[in-house]
Amino acid sequence: MKKKVLLMLGLLVMSAATAWAEDPPTLETNKAAIELVQSHADYVWTLVAAALVFFMQAGFAMVETGFTRAKNAINIMMKNLMDFAVGTLAFWAVGFGLMFGVSSTGWIGTSGFFLSDWTPGGDPWVLAFWMFQVVFCATAATIVSGAMAERTKFSSYIIYSAVVSMVVYPIFGGWAWGSLFNGGGWLEALGFIDFAGSTVVHSMGGWIALAGAIVLGPRLGKFSKDGRAQAIPGHNMPLAALGVFILWLGWFGFNPGSTTAANKEISWIFVNTNLAAATGAVAAMCASWLKFGKPDLSMSLNGALAGLVGITAGCYNVSPNSSIIIGAVAGVLVVFSVLFFDRIKIDDPVGAVSVHGVCGAWGTLAAGLFNLEGVTLQIIGVQLLGIAACFVWAFGIGFLMFKVIDLTVGLRVSPEEEAEGLDFSEHAGNAYPDFQVSAYAQK
C-alpha cells in the first residue's frame, strides 16, 4: 500500500516537473490559465443551473396533478411532457433566434435560428446559454397548463405549446433580455429590471394562462347556479407538496443561475430566493388560517411559489430584508388573488394566474421599489411599463391564439368527455387502474 502511494507521488512529481520544463509560465500564460478556469466554472454553473431549472418541469407536473382529479392524471403528464419536448424543438428552430438574434429595432431578433450560431469546433458558449434559456422558455409554457387543466383538448394544447415557445415567449423575452446574447430590446434599453424573469417568464405564463382559462370557461361543476365557487378537491396533496419542494429546489438554479457566471454573488441570490419562498409560505398559511379558520395546505404551497415568483425579478438588486417583505406580500396576495378569480368565475384549478401572473407583476414592481441603489420615479415608471407591456402582449396574443384555436380545431373537450375524464377520452388510459374511483371525483 505504502509503496503504491510513493510510486504515485513520484509519478506526479515527475509529470509536474516535465510540464514545468516544457513551458515556463509567464504572466500572460498564468492569466490565460486563470481565465480558462473561470470560464470552465461559468459553463459548469450555467449547465448545473439549467439542469435544476429543467427539474422544475417535474415540479409543475406534480403540482398540477396533485391539485386536480385522478381521472385527468395521464392527460396532465402528457401536457407537461409535451410542453418541454415540443417547446424544446420550437425554441431551437425559431424561438431562440427571435429572442436573442441580432435586432436592429429592439423588437424582434433576426438571426441564430436552428442554433446556427454554433458550428462544430466553434465557441460552445451559445450551447450552454441556449440550454439555460430553453428551460426558461419551457417554464413559461408549462405554467399555462395548470390553469387550463381538466378540460382542454390535447391536440389543441400541443398547438398552443408550440406557438408560445416559438413566438409569444421569445418576442417579449427579447425586449427585456435580448442583449444577454446577440440581441437587444427596447425595454431593457429603458433600464427595466427583471433579473431572472418575474415578468419575462412568470407573468408571461400567468397572463397567457388567464386568457386560456377565460376562453375555455370553468370546469363542469366549478360554479353552482347561484355563482358560488365549489370545491373540486385535488386527488393527491402529497404529490402537490412534492411538486412545490421540487420547484423550490429548481429555483436555486432559476435565480442564482441567471448570473450565467460562477461568482460569489450567487450566495446572495440564493439567500434572497430562499427567504422570499419561506416568508411566502408562512404568510399564505397565516392568511388562510385567519380567513378559513384552518391552515390550508394548498394555499400555503401556493404561498411558497408566490414568494419565489415575487423575488425572481429583484433577487440580484434587493437586500435579504427586502426579500422577506417581498415574499410576505406575495404570500398574502396569492390567497386573496385565488379567491378573487373564483369570485369573478375564472376557474384556475392550480392558482397559476395568481401565483405567476399577479405575483410576477408584484415582484417586478418590488424590484424597483426595493432597489438597493435607490428608487426613482423613473425606475418605477419603467417597471410599470414592463408589467403593462407584458400583460398587453401575453394576454392579448394569448386570447387571440386561444380564440383562433377554439374556432378552428376546438379548444375544449365535450361535456361527456370532461365528465368521463380526459385520461380515458383523450388517451384511452387510466392512471390508477388498481384503485377504486371515489365518489368525490365524479362531479
Added chain:
Amino acid sequence: MKKIEAIIKPFKLEDVKDALTALGVEGMTVTEVKGFGRQKGHKEIYRGAEYVVDFLPKIKMEIVADDAKVEQIVGAIQKNAQTGKIGDGKVFVSPVEQAVRIRTGETGPEAI
C-alpha cells in the same frame, strides 16, 4: 346460524377483531365502505370553498356464527367499537339458511 353485520369506525377494527378472536370467532370478512346515518356527513375546506362529504368511510364486518354465540359477539362489538360520539355505527343480525365449506363440502354450523 346468524349473520352479524357491523358497520364501525375504521380505527376501531383492530379492537373489535381482537375481542372477537378472544371469544373464539374463527373467521370474519371485512369491507371498506362509505355511508352515513344520523351523523350525516362532515364539512371539509378546499382552497377556501367548503364542501360536505356525505359518505364517510366506515368498515363493514360480516361474521356468521352459531345462534348461541350471537349475543356474546354483538355485545363484544358494541363494547369495543364504541367511542360514545355520534357516528359509531350499527350492528345488524339476520338468519342464515345454509353454509358450505368449499374445501371439504361440510355444511351447516360445521362449516363456519
